[in-house]
Amino acid sequence: xxxxxxxxxxxxxxxxxxxxxxxxxxxxxxxxxxxxxxxxxxxxxxxxxxxxxxxxxxxxxxxxxxxxxxxxxxxxxxxxxxxxxxxxxxxxxxxxxxxxxxxxxxxxxxxxxxxxxxxxxxxxxxxxxxxxxxxxxxxxxxxxxxxxxxxxxxxxxxxxxxxxxxxxxxxxxxxxxxxxxxxxxxxxxxxxxxxxxxxxxxxxxxxxxxxxxxxxxxxxxxxxxxxxxxxxxxxxxxxxxxxxxxxxxxxxxxxxxxxxxxxxxxxxxxxxxxxxxxxxxxxxxxxxxxxxxxxxxxxxxxxxxxxxxxxxxxxxxxxxxxxxxxxxxxxxxxxxxxxxxxxxxxxxxxxxxxxxxxxxxxxxxxxxxxxxxxxxxxxxxxxxxxxxxxxxxxxxxxxxxxxxxxxxxxxxxxxxxxxxxxxxxxxxxxxx
Numbered sequence: 001x002x003x004x005x006x007x008x009x010x011x012x013x014x015x016x017x018x019x020x021x022x023x024x025x026x027x028x029x030x031x032x033x034x035x036x037x038x039x040x041x042x043x044x045x046x047x048x049x050x051x052x053x054x055x056x057x058x059x060x061x062x063x064x065x066x067x068x069x070x071x072x073x074x075x076x077x078x079x080x081x082x083x084x085x086x087x088x089x090x091x092x093x094x095x096x097x098x099x100x101x102x103x104x105x106x107x108x109x110x111x112x113x114x115x116x117x118x119x120x121x122x123x124x125x126x127x128x129x130x131x132x133x134x135x136x137x138x139x140x141x142x143x144x145x146x147x148x149x150x151x152x153x154x155x156x157x158x159x160x161x162x163x164x165x166x167x168x169x170x171x172x173x174x175x176x177x178x179x180x181x182x183x184x185x186x187x188x189x190x191x192x193x194x195x196x197x198x199x200x201x202x203x204x205x206x207x208x209x210x211x212x213x214x215x216x217x218x219x220x221x222x223x224x225x226x227x228x229x230x231x232x233x234x235x236x237x238x239x240x241x242x243x244x245x246x247x248x249x250x251x252x253x254x255x256x257x258x259x260x261x262x263x264x265x266x267x268x269x270x271x272x273x274x275x276x277x278x279x280x281x282x283x284x285x286x287x288x289x290x291x292x293x294x295x296x297x298x299x300x301x302x303x304x305x306x307x308x309x310x311x312x313x314x315x316x317x318x319x320x321x322x323x324x325x326x327x328x329x330x331x332x333x334x335x336x337x338x339x340x341x342x343x344x345x346x347x348x349x350x351x352x353x354x355x356x357x358x359x360x361x362x363x364x365x366x367x368x369x370x371x372x373x374x375x376x377x378x379x380x381x382x383x384x385x386x387x388x389x390x391x392x393x394x395x396x397x398x399x400x401x402x403x404x405x406x407x408x409x410x411x412x413x414x415x416x417x418x419x420x421x422x423x424x425x426x427x428x429x430x431x432x
Contacts, residue, residue: 039315056346063365118171126160206298213227215288269307276289276297277292337384339397
């Protein structure tokens with residue numbers, strides 16, 4: 001528990017508790033958004049991406065069909081999706097919380113450049129990648145191109161574009177959120193006195209949704225793929241993110257002063273979710289109480305919420321002035337490259353699988369999955385850092401082009417700011 005206390009203590013030294021009132025935020029126009037140093041939010045990005053890669057590493061390298069342990073571990077890493085959506089919604093809303101209105105034209109263009117362009121780019125890349133044929137020699141894939149321009153190939157591309165290839169569905173959901181955000185923000189501003197009740201209602205809706213998709217009311221059956229790509233599947237995280245953004249000073253103080261309780265709550269959430277996952281094997285256990293094979297399991301919601309808050313606390317800890325300059329520079333570099341790591345990971349994981357199979361290595365999954373996490377994250381990090389300094393930066397990495405002189409991580413001079421319509425990717429943290 002001493003470690004938890006240090007996490008809370010570190011926040012006192014961080015720049016985040018300073019009030020927005022009286023800062024530059026008060027003079028910001030409708031398209032500029034709110035400016036404020038939010039390094040701790042920025043530091044959450046690489047942590048969440050590591051959790052996403054952990055999920056996929058377990059799927060590709062562990063025996064899902066035969067191991068309840070693996071299913072339980074995947075359930076614990078799935079919080080990354082909800083954290084991604086919560087923080088993306090929170091940061092976008094925060095960037096507009098002092099703006100009298102949203103300039104819809106500029107807003108739509110910025111959102112398209114931040115998420116739409118990388119989504120289209122990587123849909124094309126994954127379409128070509130999945131069109132390649134496996135071979136037994138390095139690089140273990142060959143591209144013949146015979147089916148790419150065929151009718152079947154065109155249908156496959158449209159399917160990928162519509163549904164999102166593997167992890168790209170995150171971006172589909174966030175783009176759906178972008179469509180309703182200006183209206184949601186206006187509605188929540190008018191209902192300011194009801195924010196607590198609305199937040200509780202969003203959580204109740206989240207729990208109810210998990211029950212409904214498991215019992216199939218009115219004969220409506222949504223597949224797991226359909227559930228994950230619908231914005232209505234994430235009310236607690238998206239609506240909650242906007243409400244927290246509108247009260248970020250108060251929320252920050254509450255989180256850091258309740259660090260111990262948050263960690264204990266999250267540990268209790270783990271216990272409940274894992275016990276429920278074990279009970280999944282018994283037929284008498286109700287389907288709506290399953291967790292391991294239920295993407296939106298109600299019993300997993302407390303754990304997901306707790307983990308989002310724990311990652312927030314970890315972000316505060318990582319950017320504390322108590323950390324060395326090199327450590328904070330490394331965290332910033334990890335954040336800068338995390339979007340590209342997320343986008344490119346499903347290139348490196350299949351290639352790694354092919355390499356292991358071609359070399360006939362028999363590695364137990366408790367070793368293979370963590371090793372895959374390190375290798376895939378590292379490869380994606382280097383790939384993103386290099387590509388971000390080429391003309392392809394925006395489409396391939398989701399970042400604005402950087403100079404080669406900034407390739408080596410270093411603490412940047414000046415203050416770090418967040419502006420919802422100027423930065424890179426769904427979480428728009430940039431430096432001046």
